[in-house]
Amino acid sequence: MAHKFKVGDHVSWNSEAGRVSGTITRVHTSDTTYKGHTRRASEDAPQYEIKSDKTDHIAMHKEDALRKLN
Numbered sequence: 001m002a003h004k005f006k007v008g009d010h011v012s013w014n015s016e017a018g019r020v021s022g023t024i025t026r027v028h029t030s031d032t033t034y035k036g037h038t039r040r041a042s043e044d045a046p047q048y049e050i051k052s053d054k055t056d057h058i059a060m061h062k063e064d065a066l067r068k069l070n
Contacts, residue, residue, distance in 0.1 A: 003027060003046055003063070004063050004066075004068075005024055005027070005048055005063065005066060005068065006024065006027065007024050007025060007026065007027060008023065008024065009023070009024045009068055010022075010023055010068070010069045010070075011023075011024060011048070011050060011066040011067060011068055011069060012066070012067050012069055013050070013059070013061050013065050013066050013067070014065070015059075020052060020053075020054075020059070021052075021053045021069060022050040022051050022052040022053050022059065023050065023051055023053070024048050024049065024050050025049050025050065025051050025058070026048075026049040027046050027047075027048055027049075028041040028046060028047040028048075028049065028060075029041055029042060029043045029046050030042065032047065034047075034049075034060045039060055045062065045063070046062075046063065047060050047061070047062060048060065048061055048062070048063070048066060050066075
């Protein structure tokens with residue numbers, strides 16, 4: 001299955017602080033550990049690792065939480 005996003009894509013997502021944007025740095029297609037917790041991922045439901053534009057924060061989200069920016 002083709003993923004909706006790829007490494008290098010500029011995306012945004014909602015956080016407690018409002019809308020945040022960043023660049024996808026990795027696409028996980030198998031279960032992975034993130035911040036001490038197992039994040040479920042598969043070829044059909046990948047998890048995207050994203051580096052924030054404004055900070056060094058790394059976030060991880062599923063496809064449906066992200067919106068592609070131009």
